[in-house]
Amino acid sequence: MIRARAARALPPTLLLCALLGAWELYVQASQTSAFVLPAPHSVAAALWDNAGLLAGNLAPTAIEVGLGIAAALVLGFVLAVGVHLSPLLRRAVYPLAVGSQAVPIAVIAPLLVFWWGFGIVPKLAVIVLICFFPVLVTTVDGLMASDPEQLKLLRTLDASRWQAFRFAELPAALPAAISGARIALTIAVIGAYIAESQTATTSGHPGLGREINADLTALQTPRAYAAAFVLFAFAIACFYSLALAERWLAPWAAHPRERGAGA
Numbered sequence: 001m002i003r004a005r006a007a008r009a010l011p012p013t014l015l016l017c018a019l020l021g022a023w024e025l026y027v028q029a030s031q032t033s034a035f036v037l038p039a040p041h042s043v044a045a046a047l048w049d050n051a052g053l054l055a056g057n058l059a060p061t062a063i064e065v066g067l068g069i070a071a072a073l074v075l076g077f078v079l080a081v082g083v084h085l086s087p088l089l090r091r092a093v094y095p096l097a098v099g100s101q102a103v104p105i106a107v108i109a110p111l112l113v114f115w116w117g118f119g120i121v122p123k124l125a126v127i128v129l130i131c132f133f134p135v136l137v138t139t140v141d142g143l144m145a146s147d148p149e150q151l152k153l154l155r156t157l158d159a160s161r162w163q164a165f166r167f168a169e170l171p172a173a174l175p176a177a178i179s180g181a182r183i184a185l186t187i188a189v190i191g192a193y194i195a196e197s198q199t200a201t202t203s204g205h206p207g208l209g210r211e212i213n214a215d216l217t218a219l220q221t222p223r224a225y226a227a228a229f230v231l232f233a234f235a236i237a238c239f240y241s242l243a244l245a246e247r248w249l250a251p252w253a254a255h256p257r258e259r260g261a262g263a
Helices: 002-030 040-049 051-085 087-100 105-116 121-144 148-156 161-198 208-217 221-249 256-262
Strands: none
Touching: 002 040, 040 051, 040 221, 051 087, 051 121, 051 161, 051 208, 051 221, 087 121, 105 121, 105 161, 121 161, 148 161, 161 208, 161 221, 208 221
């Protein structure tokens, strides 16, 4: 198992090393200013020298992502079930849900702060607004893709609407809902950055979004890139953590090759 996991990790590791090497060569050959594009070794040094600062700012960002994605999953799933069960609700909700994705955060951020102050709530609202839509769309598609023959069999057995939903539609929709959650989880990381950039804060560690913007303003570009790398690694960790959870939540949906690799 360890050897198989190492073999799967080798291609992305080699590609990452190649990209970093090309980046380093480009900076050295073009003599680009570190204020514009720092070399990877400068970013690595900034990451090492500011590990405590970056870790302190990662903590509130991680909390925002965790709480925001949880709220987005609940909202997206509940709306999806309502839209699936009610054609009237579908006609009412879908256009507004699509339109919500085009609302500039900078427009509503002051209103969110006015309503809920300078704490975590406005940031969570931004993350939920950005992340609920993939869950809504994929869950609705999954519910509509349930096996019609299975539904017909349940109706023949005099199953109630709830029983049909529980035993046929929900199991069919769960893999799609988890796929939407994986998309939303990665979006939640950039959503947290946007939320921290657009809303004020009173905490000692405002989060990686504020840290990146402050470092760019202060021309501390290597540290800003180091903070961006932390976000990059955090997003990858979140994505694959949910992928592992999918094997437990919906084992019937796992690809045969994945099941074999995990055996």
